[in-house]
Amino acid sequence: MSDLQPTESPVPAPAPSASVGRVPDKVSLDGLEDRWDRAWTDGGTYAFDRTAARSDVYSIDTPPPTVSGSLHVGHVFSYTHTDVVARYRRMSGREVFYPMGWDDNGLPTERRVQNYFGVRCDPSLPYDPDFTPPQVGGEGKSTKAADQRPISRRNFIELCERLTVEDEREFESLWRYLGLSVDWQHHYQTISAEARAVAQQAFLRNLARGEAYQAEAPGLWDVTFQTAVAQAELEARDYPGAFHRVAFHAAAGPVHIETTRPELLPAVVALIAHPDDERYQHLFGTTVRSPLFGVEIPVLAHPAAEPDKGAGIAMCCTFGDLTDVQWWRELQLPTRSVIGRDGRLVRDTPAWLAADAGAAPEAEALWSELAGTTTFTARTKVVEALRASGDLDGEPVATQRKANFFEKGDKPLEIVTSRQWYIRNGGRPAPGRELRTELLARGTELAFHPDFMRVRYENWVGGLNGDWLISRQRFFGVPFPVWYPVGDDGEPDHDHPIVPAESALPVDPSSDVPDGYTAEQRGQAGGFVGDPDVMDTWATSSLTPQIAGGWRSDPDLFERVFPMDLRPQGQDIIRTWLFSTVVRSHLEHGSLPWANAAISGWILDPDRKKMSKSKGNVVTPRGLLEEHGSDAVRYWAASARLGTDAAFEVGQMKIGRRLAIKVLNASKFALTFGGEGADVALDPSLVTDPLDRAMLAGLADVVVRATEAYEAYDHTRALELTETYFWTFCDDYLELVKDRAYGGGAAEVSEATASARAALGLALDTMLRLFAPVLPFATEEVWSWWREGSVHRAAWPDPAPLRQAAGDADPGLLGVAGAALAALRKVKSEAKVSMRTPILRAVLAVPATAVDAVGSVVGDVRAAGRVTGDLDVVAATPGAGDGAADVTALTVVREVELGEAEARVRA
RNA sequence: GGGCGAUUGGCUCAGUGGUAGAGCGCCUCGUUCACACCGAGGAGGUCACUGGUUCGAACCCAGUAUCGCCCACCA
Numbered sequence: 001m002s003d004l005q006p007t008e009s010p011v012p013a014p015a016p017s018a019s020v021g022r023v024p025d026k027v028s029l030d031g032l033e034d035r036w037d038r039a040w041t042d043g044g045t046y047a048f049d050r051t052a053a054r055s056d057v058y059s060i061d062t063p064p065p066t067v068s069g070s071l072h073v074g075h076v077f078s079y080t081h082t083d084v085v086a087r088y089r090r091m092s093g094r095e096v097f098y099p100m101g102w103d104d105n106g107l108p109t110e111r112r113v114q115n116y117f118g119v120r121c122d123p124s125l126p127y128d129p130d131f132t133p134p135q136v137g138g139e140g141k142s143t144k145a146a147d148q149r150p151i152s153r154r155n156f157i158e159l160c161e162r163l164t165v166e167d168e169r170e171f172e173s174l175w176r177y178l179g180l181s182v183d184w185q186h187h188y189q190t191i192s193a194e195a196r197a198v199a200q201q202a203f204l205r206n207l208a209r210g211e212a213y214q215a216e217a218p219g220l221w222d223v224t225f226q227t228a229v230a231q232a233e234l235e236a237r238d239y240p241g242a243f244h245r246v247a248f249h250a251a252a253g254p255v256h257i258e259t260t261r262p263e264l265l266p267a268v269v270a271l272i273a274h275p276d277d278e279r280y281q282h283l284f285g286t287t288v289r290s291p292l293f294g295v296e297i298p299v300l301a302h303p304a305a306e307p308d309k310g311a312g313i314a315m316c317c318t319f320g321d322l323t324d325v326q327w328w329r330e331l332q333l334p335t336r337s338v339i340g341r342d343g344r345l346v347r348d349t350p351a352w353l354a355a356d357a358g359a360a361p362e363a364e365a366l367w368s369e370l371a372g373t374t375t376f377t378a379r380t381k382v383v384e385a386l387r388a389s390g391d392l393d394g395e396p397v398a399t400q401r402k403a404n405f406f407e408k409g410d411k412p413l414e415i416v417t418s419r420q421w422y423i424r425n426g427g428r429p430a431p432g433r434e435l436r437t438e439l440l441a442r443g444t445e446l447a448f449h450p451d452f453m454r455v456r457y458e459n460w461v462g463g464l465n466g467d468w469l470i471s472r473q474r475f476f477g478v479p480f481p482v483w484y485p486v487g488d489d490g491e492p493d494h495d496h497p498i499v500p501a502e503s504a505l506p507v508d509p510s511s512d513v514p515d516g517y518t519a520e521q522r523g524q525a526g527g528f529v530g531d532p533d534v535m536d537t538w539a540t541s542s543l544t545p546q547i548a549g550g551w552r553s554d555p556d557l558f559e560r561v562f563p564m565d566l567r568p569q570g571q572d573i574i575r576t577w578l579f580s581t582v583v584r585s586h587l588e589h590g591s592l593p594w595a596n597a598a599i600s601g602w603i604l605d606p607d608r609k610k611m612s613k614s615k616g617n618v619v620t621p622r623g624l625l626e627e628h629g630s631d632a633v634r635y636w637a638a639s640a641r642l643g644t645d646a647a648f649e650v651g652q653m654k655i656g657r658r659l660a661i662k663v664l665n666a667s668k669f670a671l672t673f674g675g676e677g678a679d680v681a682l683d684p685s686l687v688t689d690p691l692d693r694a695m696l697a698g699l700a701d702v703v704v705r706a707t708e709a710y711e712a713y714d715h716t717r718a719l720e721l722t723e724t725y726f727w728t729f730c731d732d733y734l735e736l737v738k739d740r741a742y743g744g745g746a747a748e749v750s751e752a753t754a755s756a757r758a759a760l761g762l763a764l765d766t767m768l769r770l771f772a773p774v775l776p777f778a779t780e781e782v783w784s785w786w787r788e789g790s791v792h793r794a795a796w797p798d799p800a801p802l803r804q805a806a807g808d809a810d811p812g813l814l815g816v817a818g819a820a821l822a823a824l825r826k827v828k829s830e831a832k833v834s835m836r837t838p839i840l841r842a843v844l845a846v847p848a849t850a851v852d853a854v855g856s857v858v859g860d861v862r863a864a865g866r867v868t869g870d871l872d873v874v875a876a877t878p879g880a881g882d883g884a885a886d887v888t889a890l891t892v893v894r895e896v897e898l899g900e901a902e903a904r905v906r907a
Numbered sequence: 908g909g910g911c912g913a914u915u916g917g918c919u920c921a922g923u924g925g926u927a928g929a930g931c932g933c934c935u936c937g938u939u940c941a942c943a944c945c946g947a948g949g950a951g952g953u954c955a956c957u958g959g960u961u962c963g964a965a966c967c968c969a970g971u972a973u974c975g976c977c978c979a980c981c982a
Contacts (some may be wrong), residue, residue: 027942242982259982272982306980309916314982321981401981412981455911459978571976602976639920643912645975649919654944661944669941720921724929734941822948829948832936 021670023518023785026384027664029629029657030776037176039780045182046788049095056786058094059561061594062182062571063577064101064190067167071174073648076621081715082568083180085598087563087773088710088718090181094467097561099548100175105195105409106537107225110476113159114148122145123152123510123532130157138672140631153510156476160191174622176687179630179776181792187722188541188547195547197385197504200481202588203423203470203500211424211587212470214494218318218325219469221416222406223343226418227473229406229413230536231427231466232576239403239412242396243310245388247295248288253301255288255526256393258310260401263345263378264317265291265365267338273313275301280313290390292382293363297351300331319415321463339414347372356840373709375414409521419494421471421480421533425583427464436461442582442592449713452644453599455572460575468580470539477534481507483514490525496527505552509542543592558875560616560805564594571599571643598713601645616738621666631775632657638774641716659723660778663771666730667782670760673741682761682804689740689752691857692759692816693809695733699725699766700802701811706770707796729763734819739863761803766797816850817857819891824865827893838899841869845876847890854891868899 002213060082065075082098114120117133122211134149151159168189175182178222188195206212219228244262247254248271257271268290273280283299290297304323305314316327318335328334340346349371351357355364370378386392403412426436439461448454471480483499486491498514500507509530513519521527543551550557563585569577578597585593625633628650635656687693702725703883709717741760743753765787772779772791783791814894823844828837842865846854854861854873862871876890 120939212952236978239981243982257982261981309980310982312982316982323982372929396953402979403981450912451912454979459910463978575977604975620918638947649931652919655930658944662942665942667941674939716921730942731946738941825947826949829936832940834937835947836937836939 002031018274023668026663027781029631029660029664029669029778032781033177033179033625034186037179040181040790040792041176041184043790045792046090046096046098048097048183048186050560052095052560054560056093056095057097057560058086058089058551059097059564059582059594060099060352061548061567062098062100063542063562064103064188064541065171066103066108067164067171068104068112071171072620073621073624074603076178076624076633076649077603077637077640077646078568078570079175079180080178080634081598081600081642082566083166083178083182084634084638084715084773085131085182085566085568085713087711087776087792088715088796090792091769091772091794092710093795096181096750097181097186097549098180099174099188100162100182100184101188101190101548102168102171103190103537103541103545104160105167105190105477105540107474107476109164109191110474111162113156113163113476116163116328117159118148119151119156119159119557120145120148121153121156122478123475123530123893124154125150125152127152127154127511131158133159137186152473157191160476160619161189164189174625177622177625177630179634181776182611185572186548187543190537190544190547194553195540196478197541198547198552199478199535200505200507201552202543202546202584203539204481204502204505206423207497207499207508209587212421213424214419214421214497216360216417216419216892217418218328218415218417220404220406220413221341221418222409222411224409224411224413225406225474225557226341228416228471229409229468230469230538231464232468232538232579233407233536234404235407236402237405238400240285240398241401241403242398244383244386244396245311246315247291247391247393247395248315249285249291250283250288250299252282254391255283255313257313257723259320260399261317261320261375261379262382263375264338265290265315265382265386266295266314266321266350266370267317267320267364268295268297268838269318269333270297270316270327270331270334271299271313272305272316272331273299274305274307275303275310277301277307279303279307292366292385292389292735293353294360295363300327302327302331319417321415325415334419334438337417339416341416341418343411343414344372344374345370345378346446382570406692412477418473420469421535422467423470423539423583423699424587425464425579426461426467426470427466432467439579439582439586443584446582446594447596449598450641451595451858453574453597453643456571456574457579460579466584470536471533472536473532473536477537478506478540479510479534480531481505481509481510483528484531485511486523486525486527486529488525494528497531499745500815501728513578536577538580541577542584545581545585546588546678562593563591566598567594567597568598570601571601572597596713599643600819601640601643604621604645605648610900628653628657628659629661629777631777634774634776635659635719638715638719642713656775659726662730663726663768663775663778664782665725665770666734666769667764667785668740669734670884671786673738673743673760677756682765683758684762684801686754686758687762687805689755689759689811690809691733691736691860693754693806694811694813694817695729695876696759696802697806697809697862698811698814699729699763700799700806703766703770703797703799703802710773716771722767726767726771728814729767732821733763733814734760736817736857736860736864737820740860759805762802766802769794769797810853813853813857816891817861818847818855820844820846820857820861821864823891823893824861824867827896828898831898833898836866839867839871840864840897840899841871842867842896843872843874843894844892845874845892845894848875850891851875869897 070144086096086098118135119133128882203212222229241260243258245256245258247256268595284301287296287298304326316324318328318337336352338345349367353359353363353367355361371383379733424435426432426439443457445759482497484494484497486492515526523529545562549561555608581593636652639652702721706718706721737756741756743749768779768782768791779791828835
């Protein structure tokens with residue numbers, strides 16, 4: 001929230017300086033998470049400096065996790081990606097605005113509060129300031145609505161806030177343990193007063209500009225939740241059905257149609273075939289009578305009818321599907337609704353079936369059997385009646401069809417006519433086409449990572465078939481900040497909504513009273529009523545940049561963070577969260593809400609299936625982090641590229657753990673050569689040895705390439721480059737130089753020794769910075785041994801001092817030396833002797849082009865290979881011209897004489 | 908039906924025109940004083956398939972197959 005909520009720091013941390021300058025005897029990853037989390041909190045390491053200019057800021061529109069759910073490994077995965085980016089940008093000199101939000105608004109919270117406290121929301125009730133819930137903790141209690149006490153919306157929201165505080169504390173704790181470099185001073189809740197005010201203010205501005213409007217129209221309706229739903233919340237699922245071949249009656253004989261929804265027969269308004277369909281030409285312009293109900297309906301032509309579907313002629317009902325809506329609208333058909341909001345057939349006899357209005361008596365009689373039944377029961381009854389009347393041709397043929405479901409629902413959606421609020425999103429043909437073009441253009445401005453994710457945006461925007469329906473007939477959520485005048489006839493005037501001043505927001509029209517009215521006038525003729533609906537949860541989440549950035553309450557902050565730099569999110573909500581945020585920003589600010597969108601992939605379980613929540617919960621994120629260590633789990637996450645699904649792989653975490661431990665140990669080793677603990681010189685001018693220079697030259701290349709990778713949002717590449725070089729550094733370079741770095745214990749430090757020590761220091765300093773975004777704990781631990789401050793506030797490495805130290809050294813020389821060392825190791829390995837076994841004499845054959853190079857490092861190779869006598873280097877390939885020869889493959893030991901290691905002597 | 912990804916050693920994945928790579932696993936060896944949560948060495952792949960372009964293809968083009976996902980599909 002932009003109204004800052006100070007975060008309490010649970011336990012005072014030890015002064016960070018206590019450990020500075022001392023390399024411990026024994027290193028460990030255990031306990032680093034808690035220790036450094038405390039130190040970072042106390043040190044304000046990730047605090048956002050709100051005096052920074054916009055150009056220096058890197059702002060992130062963090063996805064707010066749903067707090068009434070639980071975090072699973074997928075969250076850990078994608079939030080790590082964001083944190084890696086945040087840490088890189090921070091080290092690159094940007095002031096990172098990285099808030100955390102909690103999505104505690106919406107159906108999941110609503111349901112949880114109902115069960116937990118045994119209440120339900122009734123917006124018609126007045127607020128009770130002294131309310132105490134009937135129960136606390138829902139285990140084993142009834143979840144039936146009848147057993148839940150009705151309370152006012154405000155009381156309900158208070159309970160939501162009370163319950164979500166608990167969840168949010170737990171979530172924050174996990175994020176801290178994972179090492180997210182969030183500035184916890186900046187966190188927000190989608191249920192908070194500020195978020196509600198932002199959502200209402202944005203809506204009022206949409207309304208004032210004509211972008212929000214109300215319409216009475218057929219729309220998708222969930223009968224379980226009894227609310228309208230938006231196109232973005234649809235999910236097509238397989239649903240069993242059956243084709244029923246049904247006869248309509250024409251003068252010339254029966255006309256057969258096929259339908260999977262015979263219960264809609266009473267709602268039929270026309271039969272429709274394709275204009276070019278020869279079979280039905282003679283019927284166009286005539287009328288037929290519906291079976292059972294005897295309603296006279298026209299036979300019409302429309303190009304949307306598909307000749308090869310079913311019988312080729314369709315029965316158009318109001319409303320069975322979206323095609324019906326299209327026909328109804330374009331052919332101006334009457335409305336004959338028979339399905340109510342509860343999913344049952346309406347109880348009152350529809351006018352066109354009433355006997356006293358001229359309908360056949362049998363029609364009304366049959367209707368009386370159907371009234372109030374579910375669609376399922378009605379279908380059975382209609383089919384029975386059709387069979388009895390002989391209008392069912394043959395038996396129903398089972399089929400599997402696709403039906404639209406609300407993504408959270410389990411019954412197919414019906415189409416119900418209702419008054420709803422919409423926001424323009426380019427989904428409508430005539431007035432919306434221009435907006436659609438603009439929004440598609442925004443899509444091309446936005447940098448998607450990876451780029452191919454853009455097509456999901458384009459597909460969605462291009463395929464919209466209506467504006468964004470934002471009203472929901474639910475109780476918990478952000479209410480529409482409007483009232484309607486009630487006329488003398490007692491009917492609300494929806495065309496002249498009464499709106500509050502922006503300064504009065506947030507309002508709840510079910511309890512607040514508009515200016516110029518008194519509370520007593522609520523619902524009275526000549527008075528007012530509040531809009532009963534709430535906004536879709538996406539109507540609030542589409543404003544996260546505005547909520548987190550202080551659009552309403554902190555314009556100074558907003559100025560510095562908006563438009564934001566990054567929106568990280570999952571690919572599944574491009575059509576919802578990403579798109580709706582673009583719509584709001586485009587309408588309100590005339591800009592994109594952010595410059596970049598980083599799309600994380602799915603976590604797949606070992607069977608290559610999307611990891612389900614239930615499976616994810618078996619392995620809790622906390623357990624995972626505690627078992628492997630946060631750096632290890634972060635390593636696993638960071639090893640997966642953006643937009644790519646990743647396997648949940650414990651093996652990768654073990655590798656990460658090994659890497660983190662190696663960082664600790666190798667650092668300790670590199671820091672202890674001087675004998676004076678962490679006193680390692682970082683002076684590039686001390687580096688004189690060819691091998692040291694080559695190592696630093698290679699490292700400078702790694703810095704350049706890793707930086708390019710991070711700039712391109714390719715953290716995986718950056719990590720891989722760093723990691724590979726680090727292992728070469730450990731396995732070859734450290735081995736090669738350790739004797740020289742020890743300096744034989746001489747009091748006077750030779751130039752060669754000083755060179756090795758300076759190179760080690762420079763390399764370590766650089767590699768810690770390179771690893772810091774992925775392994776924040778291990779790198780910070782090492783940093784604290786010998787450097788001041790936090791590595792996470794240190795500058796991203798600069799290749800310049802490395803290049804200065806390297807001079808014109810060829811980075812390939814380290815590989816040459818490594819190959820020479822490997823050849824000596826191989827001799828011992830094949831002889832099955834200890835690596836400690838001395839080599840009394842050897843001849844090293846190398847490619848002709850590498851003779852000089854090996855010669856320049858032969859001292860270090862001799863030491864590392866424990867060659868006590870002569871080590872001659874000769875050209876393996878007489879004659880030049882093999883410039884491309886692979887040193888690694890061609891470097892072999894020709895003649896060798898092994899000594900005996902003390903170990904073997906003892907054995 | 909339209910689209911987007913993917914297909915490389917047992918596993919997880921790099922590799923976008925120049926003689927196939929990494930890690931894990933596996934095999935062999937090594938108690939080395941940074942690290943046994945270790946080290947060294949080794950085996951292991953006709954890069955899904957079929958054509959084409961090219962001096963040369965894992966990589967470019969066309970097509971096919973399989974897997975995953977998005978959109979459309981309710982008569």
